[in-house]
Amino acid sequence: MVTYYVPMDAVFRALADPTRRELLDALFVEDGQTVTQLAGRFEEMTRFGVMKHLAVLEEADLVIPVRQGRTKRLYLNPVPIEQVANRWISKYAERFTSALVALDQHITATEEA
Amino acid sequence: MVTYYVPMDAVFRALADPTRRELLDALFVEDGQTVTQLAGRFEEMTRFGVMKHLAVLEEADLVIPVRQGRTKRLYLNPVPIEQVANRWISKYAERFTSALVALDQHITATEEA
């Protein structure tokens, strides 16, 4: 199995910016868009700004570039997100669940009293 | 039901810093620590640096302060993390799953050929 190391830190950092999350969302809707296609979605920013954000996403391996001729297509890579979810987020989510259970038990106990 | 609005942006931002994630992890291990207790864990940073990070975590509602006398105890709040997981991350995780299924089918098909 090809396990490759994805630095979680880079993933968290990449997800911190709303523009970058928008880019991921755009690729989620239509995968494999070109740079100019993506840049076209952002009225308020030049192509260069978008390119910088894409570079950050690539570094975190959240997006995979495929060059063909003079164009470059970006593909979403859900693996790092999945890893962050499993290795980090899930443990807090579990605690959330147990908090809800505790709350429910509390309510039930209160109602019975 | 008391639904309160947690700006996802603040949560993502807060999680972007490794020190802040370490703080959450520390509270995960032992909830309700005081500021000085938490600050004591970071050799390389002064109390003031830690306090700033705590302020960011509070703003994102990831941590809830409870003051008693001259001390302040910090409690982990897993709700915002849960919300980010549900509203944002899960949709990518699903795609990850389907990617794995597709991979499996591809492998199976290849082996049969």
Place this chain on the structure above:
DNA sequence: TTGATAGGTGACTAAATGGTCACCTATTAT
């Protein structure tokens, strides 16, 4: 009441970040 302890504030600095621009290269179309 004096001193120690827990925490807070505002000013400041260095570094990182987000963004633009001028200009360049490679590919494709006419």
Place this chain on the structure above:
DNA sequence: ATAATAGGTGACCATTTAGTCACCTATCAA
């Protein structure tokens, strides 16, 4: 061959961020 198109680079600037420090306030203990 020329022009148009897609993308890339490096310099540059403004703002934000991480971090420290001097100093202050409130609580608790002797």
